[in-house]
Amino acid sequence: MSIFNPLQIQVGVSACLLGQQVRFDGGHKRSEFVEKELSRYFSFIPVCPELAIGLGVPRKAIRLVKRNEMIHVEASDGSFDVTEKLTAFAQNKTAELGHLAGYILCAKSPSCGMERVRVYSPQGSVKEGRGVFARILMAQNPLLPVEEDGRLCDPLLRENFVTRVFAYHDWLSLKHDGITRGKLIAFHSRYKYLLFAHQPSAYKALGKLLGDSVTFSLEQLSDRYISGLMQGLQHPISRKNHTNVLQHLQGYFKKQLTPEQKTELHNTIDKYRRGLVPLMVPMILLQHYLREYPNPYLTAQVYLNPHPEDLALRYGL
Numbered sequence: 363m364s365i366f367n368p369l370q371i372q373v374g375v376s377a378c379l380l381g382q383q384v385r386f387d388g389g390h391k392r393s394e395f396v397e398k399e400l401s402r403y404f405s406f407i408p409v410c411p412e413l414a415i416g417l418g419v420p421r422k423a424i425r426l427v428k429r430n431e432m433i434h435v436e437a438s439d440g441s442f443d444v445t446e447k448l449t450a451f452a453q454n455k456t457a458e459l460g461h462l463a464g465y466i467l468c469a470k471s472p473s474c475g476m477e478r479v480r481v482y483s484p485q486g487s488v489k490e491g492r493g494v495f496a497r498i499l500m501a502q503n504p505l506l507p508v509e510e511d512g513r514l515c516d517p518l519l520r521e522n523f524v525t526r527v528f529a530y531h532d533w534l535s536l537k538h539d540g541i542t543r544g545k546l547i548a549f550h551s552r553y554k555y556l557l558f559a560h561q562p563s564a565y566k567a568l569g570k571l572l573g574d575s576v577t578f579s580l581e582q583l584s585d586r587y588i589s590g591l592m593q594g595l596q597h598p599i600s601r602k603n604h605t606n607v608l609q610h611l612q613g614y615f616k617k618q619l620t621p622e623q624k625t626e627l628h629n630t631i632d633k634y635r636r637g638l639v640p641l642m643v644p645m646i647l648l649q650h651y652l653r654e655y656p657n658p659y660l661t662a663q664v665y666l667n668p669h670p671e672d673l674a675l676r677y678g679l
């Protein structure tokens with residue numbers, strides 16, 4: 363049953379990534395980042411589809427097999443087929459997960475793998491499949507931020523995923539409170555620079571959508587808005603786009619800063635643009651000026667704090 367709690371960011375996870383010994387060989391695939399870091403902020407809902415359909419531990423390994431253009435899930439020795447059971451479980455389970463703000467899947471698994479899962483056929487094998495549970499989860503929840511453990515080792519993908527989870531939870535909280543046109547516009551206002559950094563064209567399109575909002579019912583408007591926002595946020599932010607946003611934010615302080623301070627801020631952003639300092643250097647300077655010269659509009663910008671600082675996700679960017 364789907365129960366949304368605005369005080370908890372609930373995220374689904376392949377159970378083996380939390381260290382649960384549910385793999386076919388009795389082992390696990392513990393992810394330090396998931397278990398140690400993210401669990402400080404996310405409330406994880408572990409799911410092991412293979413265990414849930416009654417395959418025990420240990421069990422025969424299963425794999426994706428392509429026959430007559432259909433994907434089957436079979437024991438590696440061909441002794442049983444769990445396609446129907448796994449599909450039925452995935453359909454029922456994922457229908458209960460509308461309260462989740464994200465999902466972390468275990469790579470390469472014929473059940474949980476998000477991409478490049480090995481598919482066997484009489485001609486050999488190719489890494490072109492998606493695990494059965496992952497496929498149904500993603501098809502039934504197209505807005506849900508989903509990532510794999512392996513891809514989360516990439517600093518850019520990691521930061522992007524966590525940003526999307528926090529944003530989606532924010533959206534689910536807004537829905538839980540009850541959306542109005544006014545609340546939707548206020549929400550968009552907070553996401554302005556974040557979305558602008560991820561994908562300027564999505565930012566323009568959503569601004570236009572809200573500008574023409576009288577032509578849509580509130581439900582249509584909300585659906586179109588969140589779809590555009592989540593698609594836009596999927597684009598990792600380039601250095602060029604960060605620079606562009608930082609330069610816009612710099613403009614808010616033009617009346618308060620001394621010429622020396624302006625030069626320092628300008629030079630710091632330019633050093634970031636040239637790859638000489640990490641993103642956090644101009645960000646810290648901007649945050650410092652924001653504390654000195656408070657501006658409620660800027661303070662509310664999610665771009666400045668998309669996720670908790672102590673996750674240190676922007677330090678490597």
Ligand code: SF4
Nearest residue numbers: 377378410468471474
């Ligand atoms: S990858 Fe999925 S099915 Fe396999 S052990 Fe982990 S949670 Fe279970």
